[in-house]
Amino acid sequence: EAAVTQSPRNKVTVTGGNVTLSCRQTNSHNYMYWYRQDTGHGLRLIHYSYGAGNLQIGDVPDGYKATRTTQEDFFLLLELASPSQTSLYFCASSAQGNYAEQFFGPGTRLTVL
Amino acid sequence: QQKVQQSPESLIVPEGGMASLNCTSSDRNVDYFWWYRQHSGKSPKMLMSIFSNGEKEEGRFTVHLNKASLHTSLHIRDSQPSDSALYLCAARRSNNRIFFGDGTQLVVKP
Numbered sequence: 001e002a003a004v005t006q007s008p009r010n011k012v013t014v015t016g017g018n019v020t021l022s023c024r025q026t027n028s029h030n031y032m033y034w035y036r037q038d039t040g041h042g043l044r045l046i047h048y049s050y051g052a053g054n055l056q057i058g059d060v061p062d063g064y065k066a067t068r069t070t071q072e073d074f075f076l077l078l079e080l081a082s083p084s085q086t087s088l089y090f091c092a093s094s095a096q097g098n099y100a101e102q103f104f105g106p107g108t109r110l111t112v113l
Numbered sequence: 114q115q116k117v118q119q120s121p122e123s124l125i126v127p128e129g130g131m132a133s134l135n136c137t138s139s140d141r142n143v144d145y146f147w148w149y150r151q152h153s154g155k156s157p158k159m160l161m162s163i164f165s166n167g168e169k170e171e172g173r174f175t176v177h178l179n180k181a182s183l184h185t186s187l188h189i190r191d192s193q194p195s196d197s198a199l200y201l202c203a204a205r206r207s208n209n210r211i212f213f214g215d216g217t218q219l220v221v222k223p
């Protein structure tokens with residue numbers, strides 16, 4: 001089964017703080033995604049990438065940067081964290097192909113005080 | 114604008130009963146649907162996918178798709194307490210973008 005790992009699993013920071021969330025997949029998948037999940041909103045796409053060095057903007061990108069350094073690693077950066085970014089963040093990967101299933105990591109719970 | 118609408122928001126069914134969940138896309142460029150299941154405190158996992166008109170059955174789970182109305186439904190027969198979870202519908206647009214709905218929270222009562 002596909003393996004996607006995320007770190008840290010939990011993070012608490014203060015308003016204005018700097019946060020980096022990490023994601024690694026070992027499935028040789030081309031596509032990687034960052035989502036946030038809030039009660040009542042399902043999964044909302046922040047950024048995604050279809051290869052090292054590539055970055056695509058999702059539906060809720062404001063306040064977030066992302067970087068795909070290798071095929072395996074995808075990072076989400078919050079440079080000036082705000083309380084509105086308190087959420088559960090999921091990373092996912094999928095193979096290239098139009099109908100590929102997404103495999104999700106375990107999630108990172110971020111709290112911005 | 115929400116591109117994928119799910120109903121109902123929540124659903125309670127008795128153990129052994131039938132659960133029926135609905136999902137509709139407002140985007141005419143959608144051509145593929147997935148159903149994901151997310152147990153409490155866990156990450157979403159794909160349950161079933163469908164892109165052809167008609168139905169697809171896997172064990173106790175059946176998915177229907179009407180491409181003309183861009184409506185898909187998930188039916189769970191003989192529901193078990195372990196089926197209690199958030200069910201997320203996802204739709205793929207022809208430009209390869211995928212959108213998730215807000216989910217249906219299913220509770221199966223023993």
